[in-house]
Amino acid sequence: MVTVGDVWEALAEIPDPEIPDISLVDLGVIKSVTIDGPRVRIEFTPTFMGCPALERMQIEMTAAIERVGGEAEIDVVLDDSWSTDRISPAGREKLRAAGFAPPAPRPAGKLDLVELQRGAFRCPYCGSTDTKLENIFGPTPCRSIRYCNGCRQPFEQFKTL
């Protein structure tokens, strides 16, 4: 009989389809796992709603659950419960090591352009905080582009959501 622990372990092996350095568990998109006999119900909280990886994540989760002997039921939760604050500390470190600056914490109030332009965002390559916003948007919905004046390289900054 499949256990909750088996399922979490299997899910922790699934790489993010776009940033394979981190897993879906690191990314914090699995809100809950419940078992009812052979049935495994996952509450899945999407990241950015236009992200093309969301469908792939569901296919991979279903396959991983089947490999440990469960029948997957993925319940997509469309509310505000996922935030970049749910990325685990290990996940943040893996992002940084892969060259993506991890997201800043979600602010209590409104997101602020002045803060994005001037804030002390750290370059993932050289560690300098002398960086500037180049573009709020980037190659995927979850990233902005910044430029590091220290090592003179552009880098990708995870957006705060």
Add this chain to the structure above:
Amino acid sequence: MTRDRIELLLSIADDELFLGWRNSEWTGIAPFLEEDVAFSSIAQNEIGHARALYELAAAELGTTADELAFDRKPEEYRCAPLVQLRRLEWARTIARHWLYETADEIRLAALKASDDPEIAGVAAKIDREEAYHRMHAEMWIDRLLASEEGRARLNEAMDELWPYALGVLDDELRPELRRRAQERLGRTLADVEPIPRGVHEAELAELWQEMTAVRRSAPAGSQW
């Protein structure tokens, strides 16, 4: 009640789908690379929001998001005329971008307070992403207002699109849009009749042809 709920979901989903397509028209040809990336990314977000809203409506109607997005006739779409217009001119693009995102913020604030938890939840999630669109739009308004020429072109575009912008919102939310737009532009906007939802501009049919071309060319249920 259910009828109203479906109407509401489809109206907003259609707005986001059409605006997403219109924004994507800058992909590859924006005035410079950073805006090419920005409008493409915004388009992707808007179409993602449309998909989520269509899924909620589809669950009630016993259909799918794709069928709602692509299998209706042009006259069945409920999107506001503002998002139907093809406006590949920069001042008009920015004027529409700001007007739509501001109207959308007002609408989302009302939906977040809804007593329907599914609607309130999805509105809160959408609003988190829209915050980035609003920052982008505000940044461009600042830029255009900073020069004589920019200000003149923006004002002309705002006057042209103003009756369309009012048509995005229901009656009770329109005064708030007027208040914000007038404050931002530092001037009075004309007292005009809104061009409401349900009006179909000629450009809608053209976009529909393009948007559904692949879908119509392949038999239902095709796998990609």
